[in-house]
Amino acid sequence: MLINAGLYREKHLVEPAMATLILGSLNRNSLWSSHSYSPCFEKVLAWDMNNGVCGLLQAIQVVDGFLQSGDIKHGLIVAGDSAQKTGEKQHYSIRAGAAAILLSKQPGSTGFSAIMTESYPDYAGDFKGVSYHQQGKLHLSLRTHDSFAEHALHCVSESIEKFLHHEKMKTEDIDLICCSQMPEGLTKSLAERFEMGDRVIGIDKPAQKFYTAAPLMALHSHFYKPSYQLARKILFVTVGSGISTSIALYNK
Amino acid sequence: MNSSSGIESIGVRLPELKESSNEVVGRMKPKARIKLELITGIKERHICDEHEGAHDLAVDAARDCLRYSAFKAEAIEMLLYCGISKLDSKLLYTYEPSFSSSIKHEIGANRALSFDLSNACAGMMTGMYIANNFISRGIVKNCMVISGEYISSVCTNAVKSIKSSKSGEMASLTIGDAGAAVILDKHSTAFEALELQTFGQYSHLCIGQLSPKYRGAQMFTQMRKLHQVSLEEGPVFVENCLLEQGLTYDDIDYLIPHQTSKRALSKGGEVFKRYFGSEPKDIISNLEKIGNTASTTHILALYSILKQGLLKNTDRVLLLSFASGLVIGAAVFTVKELREKYGH
Numbered sequence: 001m002l003i004n005a006g007l008y009r010e011k012h013l014v015e016p017a018m019a020t021l022i023l024g025s026l027n028r029n030s031l032w033s034s035h036s037y038s039p040c041f042e043k044v045l046a047w048d049m050n051n052g053v054c055g056l057l058q059a060i061q062v063v064d065g066f067l068q069s070g071d072i073k074h075g076l077i078v079a080g081d082s083a084q085k086t087g088e089k090q091h092y093s094i095r096a097g098a099a100a101i102l103l104s105k106q107p108g109s110t111g112f113s114a115i116m117t118e119s120y121p122d123y124a125g126d127f128k129g130v131s132y133h134q135q136g137k138l139h140l141s142l143r144t145h146d147s148f149a150e151h152a153l154h155c156v157s158e159s160i161e162k163f164l165h166h167e168k169m170k171t172e173d174i175d176l177i178c179c180s181q182m183p184e185g186l187t188k189s190l191a192e193r194f195e196m197g198d199r200v201i202g203i204d205k206p207a208q209k210f211y212t213a214a215p216l217m218a219l220h221s222h223f224y225k226p227s228y229q230l231a232r233k234i235l236f237v238t239v240g241s242g243i244s245t246s247i248a249l250y251n252k
Numbered sequence: 253m254n255s256s257s258g259i260e261s262i263g264v265r266l267p268e269l270k271e272s273s274n275e276v277v278g279r280m281k282p283k284a285r286i287k288l289e290l291i292t293g294i295k296e297r298h299i300c301d302e303h304e305g306a307h308d309l310a311v312d313a314a315r316d317c318l319r320y321s322a323f324k325a326e327a328i329e330m331l332l333y334c335g336i337s338k339l340d341s342k343l344l345y346t347y348e349p350s351f352s353s354s355i356k357h358e359i360g361a362n363r364a365l366s367f368d369l370s371n372a373c374a375g376m377m378t379g380m381y382i383a384n385n386f387i388s389r390g391i392v393k394n395c396m397v398i399s400g401e402y403i404s405s406v407c408t409n410a411v412k413s414i415k416s417s418k419s420g421e422m423a424s425l426t427i428g429d430a431g432a433a434v435i436l437d438k439h440s441t442a443f444e445a446l447e448l449q450t451f452g453q454y455s456h457l458c459i460g461q462l463s464p465k466y467r468g469a470q471m472f473t474q475m476r477k478l479h480q481v482s483l484e485e486g487p488v489f490v491e492n493c494l495l496e497q498g499l500t501y502d503d504i505d506y507l508i509p510h511q512t513s514k515r516a517l518s519k520g521g522e523v524f525k526r527y528f529g530s531e532p533k534d535i536i537s538n539l540e541k542i543g544n545t546a547s548t549t550h551i552l553a554l555y556s557i558l559k560q561g562l563l564k565n566t567d568r569v570l571l572l573s574f575a576s577g578l579v580i581g582a583a584v585f586t587v588k589e590l591r592e593k594y595g596h
Contacts, residue, residue: 046450131347
């Protein structure tokens with residue numbers, strides 16, 4: 001299975017699924033021909049997950065399910081957004097970038113063990129990404145309400161508490177929280193709220209303009225650091241429009 | 253894929269406003285005019301008025317589906333929005349927040365796990381495929397898969413652009429608007445086969461995007477090539493899909509293919525007949541009054557024949573999807589109790 005969890009596509013593409021174009025490119029790439037995971041050799045279903053910043057963790061949830069049921073052997077998830085060179089942009093400061101994660105079934109309890117997504121419709125108007133025509137030009141606009149950061153922090157904190165309660169865990173059981181880049185200041189706020197100090201990690205400042213790829217960028221940037229190397233239970237946290245939150249527990 | 257879920261109920265929504273093929277052709281440049289109705293078999297299609305959009309179509313279809321369902325909205329545990337277009341009545345396209353999130357709250361399915369996905373015209377079948385996995389594993393008991401396709405701007409914009417019958421936008425003239433919904437659950441008669449496959453090497457053959465020039469979207473299709481590769485890959489895919497479940501093409505009573513044009517359906521039927529040496533009782537077409545409604549076509553056609561009382565309880569139906577990507581999908585099920593729900 002190949003899922004594209006990216007949202008803002010080149011030339012405002014709506015069809016086919018971006019994942020099918022990615023699959024087409026992979027199939028044309030001769031470097032894959034001898035690779036054991038090559039999509040050339042497998043029956044692949046490619047499709048797009050469209051759920052903003054939370055799409056990545058939800059895609060992991062879907063792939064995890066298909067791995068558990070044995071319907072697939074490997075799942076590749078790609079998340080990337082374009083710089084949008086077509087048309088006019090308002091408040092669109094997303095930096096072009098992409099990341100990918102390949103999942104396969106692991107023995108024992110290693111890997112993603114629980115994933116939860118929540119939505120808070122009262123705050124649906126806080127953050128919107130829309131395209132429209134005005135005066136003969138295509139506009140892309142990201143509209144963020146002043147209250148988004150405050151509401152997002154409230155929602156994600158509540159979701160983490162709910163998740164920990166559901167999993168019968170306490171914050172002391174979590175070695176590391178790896179969180180999304182938005183809203184600004186989320187890492188610091190969560191560290192204070194859950195009294196976890198530097199056990200809450202985010203994405204480094206220069207990379208904060210990445211969007212759906214940001215959680216993987218954050219993971220990548222911490223991959224070889226002692227805090228990640230020593231961690232055993234890692235909580236991935238994303239919060240985005242909707243307001244939606246996704247929480248995933250990873251056991252190393 | 254092993255399946256333990258089946259179709260519990262379906263619902264649809266067609267806008268009241270209609271546009272005939274003659275009206276579409278009448279708006280085209282004189283040199284570009286073709287015999288659209290004759291070629292495609294589409295006499296008319298439903299189109300949204302100035303107060304309707306994709307979200308509205310999906311919500312109305314979801315409510316229609318709930319009318320036939322044993323589930324109340326609050327009992328829906330998962331909801332997937334699978335439409336291509338996310339255009340509102342003013343042709344504003346919403347990237348985020350997700351439609352599924354707002355729709356579930358609008359219909360009262362507040363506790364449903366939800367997300368949006370897209371896979372061109374195979375969106376709803378992809379949604380059913382994912383829903384079946386969640387239901388089969390016992391993560392949820394049911395799932396509503398919905399789509400609202402407000403895509404007629406593709407036709408409107410093609411009319412403005414097309415200069416000759418060789419234009420890459422000709423397929424856009426077949427498009428109509430519609431909403432569809434389906435509830436899957438573990439108690440209904442399970443799918444006997446449910447498979448999808450992407451043939452990414454053909455992903456460039458149909459491209460749809462928001463138009464940089466006009467309001468709404470535009471679609472560019474290499475029609476002949478897409479049709480050709482679909483008919484090359486399709487029979488083998490279907491054969492393998494059926495064989496894995498111990499079925500053959502002979503076992504299929506009704507085939508509901510993706511609704512594109514009369515010629516495409518006719519040619520497809522011939523190719524399948526030649527390949528398998530047999531044919532179903534009927535290949536369903538609802539093109540004449542509806543046109544090509546993208547991801548909603550199979551559910552619209554199924555709804556129509558259920559309402560007509562065409563199906564017997566023992567009939568086996570194959571929903572066959574061909575979508576940009578190239579995605580081919582097949583869902584096989586026996587009608588059974590679904591028939592009674594729709595008045596027969």
